[in-house]
Amino acid sequence: MFFNKLRNCLTGIVTLVSFFRAGTAAADWKLNMTRGVTPISHEVYDLHMMILWIVTIIGIIVFGVIFWSVYHHRKSKGAVPAQFHHSTKAEIIWTIIPILILVGMAIPATKTLVMMEQTGDADITVKITGHQWFWEYEYKNEGIKFVSNLAEDSRNAKVLGSGVDPWKVNNYLLEVDKHVVLPVNKKIRLLTTGAEVIHAWWVPALGWKRDAIPGYINDNWAIITEPGIYRGQCAELCGMGHGFMPIVVEAVPEDKYLAWVEATKKAQTEAEAAAKSDKDLTADELKTRGEEIYKTTCAVCHQPTGKGVPGTFPALDGSVIANGPLADHIGRVLHGKNMMPAFGNQLSNADIASVITYERNSWGNHTGDVVQAKDVKAAR
Amino acid sequence: MSEAVSHHEHHDHKPTGIGRWLFSTNHKDIGTMYLVFAGTMLFIGGAMAMVIRAELFQPGLQFVTPQFFNSMTTIHALVMIFGAVMPAGVGLANWMIPMMIGSPDMALPRMNNMSFWILPFAFTLLLSTLFMPGGGPAGGWTLYPPLVLQTGAAFPFLIFAIHFLGISSILGAINIIATVFNMRAPGMTFMRLPLFVWTWIITAFLLIASMPVLAGAVTMLLTDKFFGTSFFSAAGGGDPVMFQHVFWFFGHPEVYILVLPAFGIISQVIPTFARKPLFGYESMVYATASIAFLSFFVWAHHMFTVGMPLTGELFFMYATMSIAVPTGVKIFNWTATMWKGSMTFETPMLFAIGVVIMFSIGGFSGLMMGITPVDFQYHDTYFIVAHFHYVIVPGILFGLIAGVYFWLPKWTGHMYDEKLGKLHFWLSTISVNVLFFPMHFLGLAGMPRRIPDYNVQFTEWNQVASVGGFVFGLSQLIFVYLVYKCVRGGEKANDQVWEGAHGLEWTLPSPPPFHTFTTPPKVTEAMAHS
Numbered sequence: 001m002f003f004n005k006l007r008n009c010l011t012g013i014v015t016l017v018s019f020f021r022a023g024t025a026a027a028d029w030k031l032n033m034t035r036g037v038t039p040i041s042h043e044v045y046d047l048h049m050m051i052l053w054i055v056t057i058i059g060i061i062v063f064g065v066i067f068w069s070v071y072h073h074r075k076s077k078g079a080v081p082a083q084f085h086h087s088t089k090a091e092i093i094w095t096i097i098p099i100l101i102l103v104g105m106a107i108p109a110t111k112t113l114v115m116m117e118q119t120g121d122a123d124i125t126v127k128i129t130g131h132q133w134f135w136e137y138e139y140k141n142e143g144i145k146f147v148s149n150l151a152e153d154s155r156n157a158k159v160l161g162s163g164v165d166p167w168k169v170n171n172y173l174l175e176v177d178k179h180v181v182l183p184v185n186k187k188i189r190l191l192t193t194g195a196e197v198i199h200a201w202w203v204p205a206l207g208w209k210r211d212a213i214p215g216y217i218n219d220n221w222a223i224i225t226e227p228g229i230y231r232g233q234c235a236e237l238c239g240m241g242h243g244f245m246p247i248v249v250e251a252v253p254e255d256k257y258l259a260w261v262e263a264t265k266k267a268q269t270e271a272e273a274a275a276k277s278d279k280d281l282t283a284d285e286l287k288t289r290g291e292e293i294y295k296t297t298c299a300v301c302h303q304p305t306g307k308g309v310p311g312t313f314p315a316l317d318g319s320v321i322a323n324g325p326l327a328d329h330i331g332r333v334l335h336g337k338n339m340m341p342a343f344g345n346q347l348s349n350a351d352i353a354s355v356i357t358y359e360r361n362s363w364g365n366h367t368g369d370v371v372q373a374k375d376v377k378a379a380r
Numbered sequence: 381m382s383e384a385v386s387h388h389e390h391h392d393h394k395p396t397g398i399g400r401w402l403f404s405t406n407h408k409d410i411g412t413m414y415l416v417f418a419g420t421m422l423f424i425g426g427a428m429a430m431v432i433r434a435e436l437f438q439p440g441l442q443f444v445t446p447q448f449f450n451s452m453t454t455i456h457a458l459v460m461i462f463g464a465v466m467p468a469g470v471g472l473a474n475w476m477i478p479m480m481i482g483s484p485d486m487a488l489p490r491m492n493n494m495s496f497w498i499l500p501f502a503f504t505l506l507l508s509t510l511f512m513p514g515g516g517p518a519g520g521w522t523l524y525p526p527l528v529l530q531t532g533a534a535f536p537f538l539i540f541a542i543h544f545l546g547i548s549s550i551l552g553a554i555n556i557i558a559t560v561f562n563m564r565a566p567g568m569t570f571m572r573l574p575l576f577v578w579t580w581i582i583t584a585f586l587l588i589a590s591m592p593v594l595a596g597a598v599t600m601l602l603t604d605k606f607f608g609t610s611f612f613s614a615a616g617g618g619d620p621v622m623f624q625h626v627f628w629f630f631g632h633p634e635v636y637i638l639v640l641p642a643f644g645i646i647s648q649v650i651p652t653f654a655r656k657p658l659f660g661y662e663s664m665v666y667a668t669a670s671i672a673f674l675s676f677f678v679w680a681h682h683m684f685t686v687g688m689p690l691t692g693e694l695f696f697m698y699a700t701m702s703i704a705v706p707t708g709v710k711i712f713n714w715t716a717t718m719w720k721g722s723m724t725f726e727t728p729m730l731f732a733i734g735v736v737i738m739f740s741i742g743g744f745s746g747l748m749m750g751i752t753p754v755d756f757q758y759h760d761t762y763f764i765v766a767h768f769h770y771v772i773v774p775g776i777l778f779g780l781i782a783g784v785y786f787w788l789p790k791w792t793g794h795m796y797d798e799k800l801g802k803l804h805f806w807l808s809t810i811s812v813n814v815l816f817f818p819m820h821f822l823g824l825a826g827m828p829r830r831i832p833d834y835n836v837q838f839t840e841w842n843q844v845a846s847v848g849g850f851v852f853g854l855s856q857l858i859f860v861y862l863v864y865k866c867v868r869g870g871e872k873a874n875d876q877v878w879e880g881a882h883g884l885e886w887t888l889p890s891p892p893p894f895h896t897f898t899t900p901p902k903v904t905e906a907m908a909h910s
Contacts, residue, residue, distance in 0.1 A: 028837045030825035033757060040753075048754045055744035063737055066715055070733065075655070075722040082720040085657040094712045095705060102701045105751065110694060112753040117690045158441060158833055166439040167836050173439075174835045197527040198620060200685060200760060204826045208756035211686045213621060214526060215614020218687035235685075235760040235828045237520045239527060240446040243831030312447055312514055312532075339530050 034204050037226045037251070041207025043112045051105060058101075116208065119219045122189030126180070130192070130199025130212035130234065132341060133241025133300060137180050142261050144268060149296045150244050151175035158244060159304070173243065174231040177296075179250040181264075183257035184224050192218045196341060197239065203232030203249050211236055224251040241300050274350070281350070283357065283370045290358025293351050297343070298359075306363040313339075317363035326369055329356055330379045344380065349373035394894050402497075405489035406894060407474045410496050412791075414471025415784070417499055419860070421463030422777075424507070426853050428456035433849035436842050441833050449832035450518035451510065457521035461638065462545045463503055465772065468780045469641035470495075470552045473580050476787060477556060479885040479892065480574045482565025482901045487558035495551035502544035509534035520830065522631070523598065525612040525623050529605050539602045546591040553584035553591075565884070567903035571665070574883055575658060578665050579644030582672045586633045586640075589676070594630040597623060621686050628679035636675045638772065639739075640668060642779025643710060646732040648883075649782050650714050653729035654721030655880040660713040667706040667713075674703050684755045693752045700750035704743070711740055726878070727801030731782035734809050735775055742770030745820065760830075763823025769816045774809070781859065788863065789877045793891035794870035800862045807855040814848030882907070 035045045073079045129136040131147070138145045149155075154173050157164035166172040182188055192201050192212040202209030206222045209232075224230075232247040252260070281289070295304065298316075302308050306317035316322045321329050333352050336342035343352060350373040360367040394400060404410050431452050435443050444452070474492065478485055486492045509516040514532025517523075523538075531538065560573070560581050573581075600611040601623070610616020612623045651658045658664065680688060680696040688696075714736050723729070745767040749755050758764060789795050818841035823829075827838045834842065873890040884903070888896050 028825075029821075029840050030837065031821045033824040034826070044753055044757055047751060048748070048757070051748050051751060051754065055747060059740065059744060062711065062715065062740065066718065066733065066736065069715070069718045069721070070723065070725075073654075073719065073721050073723055075724045079720070079722040081655040081722040083656065084659070084720075086660045086663070087716075090712075090716065091660055091663050091709070095709060098705050098708045102704060106698060106701060109697065109751045109753055113693060113697070114690065116753055116756070160441040160445055162440070164440070172835050173833060197530070198524060202760075202828070204757065208753075209685055209759060210756075213614075213686065215620065216687065232826070233828050233831070237450070237524075237527065237830045239530065240450060240518070242450075243446065243828075243833050309445065309447070339532070 036205040036207045037224050037228065037230065038206050038222045039225075040112075040116055040222065041205060043115065044207045047108060047112055050108070054101065054105065116220075119189055119221045121187060122221060123186040124182070125189045125191065126182070127191045127193070127217075128201050128212065129195055130197075130201065130238065130245075131195045131346070132197060132239050133234075133245040134296075135176075135201070135234075135245060135247060136195075139261070142265065144261065144264050146178050146264070146268070148176045148178045148180065148248070150246060151177055152295070155244070155295070155299075156304075171231065174233070174246045174248070176246055176248045179229070179248045181250045181252060181257060181260045182224060183254045184227050184251050186223065186254070188222050188224070190220045190222060192220070198236050199234050199238045199245070200236035201232070201247060202235040203230050203247055205230040205232075206249070209235045224249075227251050227253060244300075280372045280374070281354070283361075286354045286357040286370060286372075287361060289351070290354035290356070291362075293347065293355045294358050297347070298355065301340070306359070306365075316359050317365065322359050322365050323367055326356075326371065326375075327379065329360070330371070330376055334376070334379060349376040349380075352376045403493065405485070405493055407478050407486045407489070407492065408791075408892070408894065410486075410492050411471045411473075411475030413496055414467045414474055417496075418464050418468035418471055419863075421459050421467070421503065422856070425456050425459035425464055426856065428452045428459065429849065430853055432456065433846040435832055436834070437846040438843065439834055439836050439839055444832070446832045447515055447518055450520075450830065451516035453830055454517050454519065454521050455506065455510070458506060458541075459503070460772070461521070461634070462542075463499070465638050465776055465780070466549060467499060469580075469583070469638070470549075472576075472641065472645070472780065472783050472787070473552075473556055475791065476885060477559060477577055477580060478563070479888060479896060480577055480883060481560060481563065481568050482884050482897050482903060483559060483563035484895060484898050484900075486555050487563050488555045491551050492555055495548045495555065498544050498548040498551075502541045502548065505537045505544070506541035509537045512537075522627060523601065523623075524627075525601060525604065525620055528601060535605060536602065539598045542598050543595055546595045549587050550591050553587035556580055556584040557588075565897065565900040565903050568884075571662070572903060572905070574644075575647035575661070575664055576641070576644035579640040579647070579668055582668050583637050583640045586637050586672055586675070590630040590633040590637070593626060594634075597626040597630065600626075621683075624683045624686060625680065628682045629676070631682060632679040633672070633675045635771070636672055638776050639779075640672070642735065642776040642783075643668065645779050645783035645786070646714065646735050649728045649732040649786050650717050650736075652786070652878050652880045652882070653726060653732075654718050654723050656717060656721040658713070659716035659719075660709075663709055664713055667709040670706040671703060671710075674699065674706070678703060681750055681752075681755070684752050685759045697750060697752040701747065704747050704750075707743055711736060711743075724879075726785075727796075727798060727805055728782045728786035730802065730805045731778045731785065734805070735779045735782065738770055738774035738778070738809075738812070739776075742767055742775050745770065758823065760828055761823035762819040762827045762829055765829050766816050766819035766823060769819070773816065774812050778808075784863070786878075787885075788866055789873035790885060790888075790890050790892065792867050792870075793873055793889075794866050795873050796862055796866040796870065800858055800865075804855060804858040804862065807858070808852060811848045811851035811855055815845050815852050816848070818842075818844045818848075 033045055033048055035042060125140045127138040127140060134147050134149045136147045153169050154175055156162060157166055157169045192210045193216060194212040194214040196214060199212040200209050201212055208220060210218045210220050228251055230249045234242055234245045301313040302316050306315060308315035321332055333356060334344040353371040353373045353376050356371045360369045401413060435449055512533045514534060517531050517534050517538045519528035519531060560577060603609040604611055610618040612618050612620045614620060647658055647664060678696060678700045681700045684693060749758050749767060785801060822838055822841045827834055875890055876886045877890060884901060
């Protein structure tokens with residue numbers, strides 16, 4: 001194990017050296033902020049560049065004076081120390097000039113900030129809820145609601161010691177199972193809120209990030225001017241899955257957007273009907289469905305192996321809950337305990353029934369129990 | 381002089397054995413303990429930083445789980461801020477303030493002992509959490525609820541450790557204020573105080589004003605967790621954002637608590653090696669006081685993205701930008717002090733010039749972040765990590781190191797190894813820039829902070845930063861060896877040590893006897909500002 005790690009490290013160093021040798025052709029070496037694809041992001045980028053140039057010029061002047069002094073006013077060159085120790089004129093000058101520069105920066109900054117706050121008159125409103133550790137999107141007027149999870153190949157690759165090469169994973173850690181589809185050239189109002197802890201929704205190409213805070217709804221806006229796929233991440237520490245809840249915005253022309261709305265709504269209605277029907281499923285159907293849900297929802301803590309993380313997250317494999325009375329197991333999933341969230345308001349009855357059936361009949365657990373949606377409904 | 385030394389040593393009754401340290405009321409011994417403690421914490425916190433840089437060397441998780449990674453970032457910050465930088469500043473204050481103002485000791489010597497000995501216990505509490513079920517605190521050093529309330533068994537230990545650290549700091553601050561206000565030698569008026577003493581008085585007032593706020597905030601966390609209150613829970617009628625306001629009302633002055641003593645040190649060092657009086661002594665004092673005063677009105681720039689009203693955002697943006705003015709005054713004054721001096725570049729001077737330049741780089745990125753609309757992009761990215769590490773490492777830490785090199789010959793009576801010192805400076809300066817400068821690029825390219833793993837596009841600069849980090853970490857071992865060697869022996873240092881040194885501490889023998897200035901010296905204008 002240790003040698004593997006060492007080898008990985010050495011490979012890394014070798015890659016690093018070869019990058020230097022080969023020049024920048026193969027590598028990213030990205031230096032600057034994206035200019036983005038919204039009016040806000042353009043303003044923000046221009047402000048950023050303006051201030052960057054101002055501080056660079058100030059830096060060159062001040063550091064230039066210091067280096068000039070260090071070079072010329074040294075004892076080894078026979079410099080005799082002057083004895084001046086103040087100059088009111090100089091001090092007034094280097095107080096006034098910075099104030100003028102700051103005022104010069106504040107004016108465009110204020111304008112941009114005022115513009116960013118104009119969230120009214122939106123064509124589309126999307127409510128974004130941060131969960132531990134995925135994003136939920138609700139298109140208010142369209143009646144669409146879905147959750148967006150880290151894509152499965154990234155999810156498998158990011159496990160400690162998975163041995164999967166991140167370079168071979170499609171958009172490692174920046175891909176999700178369901179994209180947020182938005183039309184271009186429409187004013188979109190994006191509301192952010194948090195479910196249990198604070199998150200922050202950030203797509204750099206839109207030009208801003210905003211915290212998603214439980215009990216608060218923050219509003220923001222964007223007009224995306226170019227179709228494309230724009231990736232982002234959660235930017236506020238939200239626990240151990242913080243690095244693993246990316247955001248993918250897909251900006252498309254309006255007709256494609258409308259088609260997406262239609263299709264998504266239809267699929268959603270069917271899925272809802274199936275979930276609400278609470279009709280009995282076969283043991284195999286439950287297990288297959290349960291495994292899917294387990295991987296996206298439970299494996300983050302309890303691990304795909306069901307063995308948990310000793311001292312932090314309990315194992316399900318061979319656990320008292322997963323092998324004991326059914327009612328306790330359903331209750332734990334519905335209501336949570338300590339760090340474990342209550343899934344009662346996140347998952348449907350059928351989902352909870354499936355995942356419990358899966359957990360009770362996987363790894364070393366062989367209870368043979370089959371839980372149906374109606375059992376969960378009764379326990380609520 | 382040798383006669384005077386032996387005469388002093390004749391009366392030099394040092395307690396012996398472990399009791400000398402456990403029951404010490406001597407400002408020099410307590411100062412030494414503070415510095416040794418700070419050095420130890422620097423390496424513990426540094427080891428955690430090495431874990432972080434090793435994990436971030438390449439994409440994918442290689443060494444640690446995300447949960448452990450988060451507790452590394454959390455505890456690294458707490459250890460470095462409360463265990464390394466603050467105690468180092470207090471250690472230097474303990475050693476030097478009485479010797480600089482002509483006082484025999486600190487005003488409250490027993491309290492001095494207590495404020496030091498609280499620290500090892502507080503950090504034992506904090507570090508023991510790493511071995512508890514559920515691991516150490518992993519919600520970030522900023523302790524934001526509701527996340528921090530998910531901490532397991534470590535939670536009460538974390539809160540009580542912070543309470544203890546706060547008590548220790550407040551006691552230290554009271555002692556410094558009492559000492560400077562009451563124990564100055566005749567003729568040592570306020571406007572004749574060395575700048576290091578001035579920056580420490582102002583720091584002490586900042587501590588007294590801000591530490592109780594932190595104590596209040598973490599107490600509310602404690603009652604939210606264990607006693608059913610909902611100060612910070614929206615569901616119970618509380619407000620999670622209120623914690624951030626209260627925390628940063630402490631947190632921003634805390635930044636200046638860390639930085640002002642370092643500013644004081646380089647205000648002593650630069651005139652000494654430029655052989656020229658400090659330029660604009662009075663404006664330095666007023667600039668320091670203004671920075672401290674303004675620091676209470678800018679806290680919300682740490683949380684622009686929580687969604688404040690426009691007027692609030694504008695207020696905090698303008699207030700933040702205004703801090704650039706007094707900070708600029710300080711930078712310009714140091715530059716003017718060097719201008720037309722007769723400079724030599726012994727190690728303390730090298731570190732001091734390094735501070736002026738690299739702290740300015742941190743200041744520039746700070747100004748950029750003060751612009752609210754752009755901060756919406758910078759916030760919580762590696763750009764921020766680059767910024768505050770530029771301020772704290774080559775800014776503050778280099779300042780403290782400059783102070784150690786500056787006064788080491790005075791403390792030990794030996795000159796340190798100048799060649800090793802210069803090697804330490806150049807290795808540290810080059811590696812610290814290789815470590816932190818690329819983080820600006822990572823942040824601008826879109827890498828959030830506090831993530832254990834990243835997309836492959838961020839690999840290259842992370843590898844550069846990690847290599848810089850490992851070299852920087854190893855370079856500090858040179859410092860440890862150099863200090864050890866200097867304590868053990870070396871070329872004898874004379875009383876003045878440095879050709880351009882002025883001030884009361886340089887009139888004492890090197891090393892100073894156990895008790896100094898038992899008869900107060902007389903201070904004249906010529907002595908104070910020459």
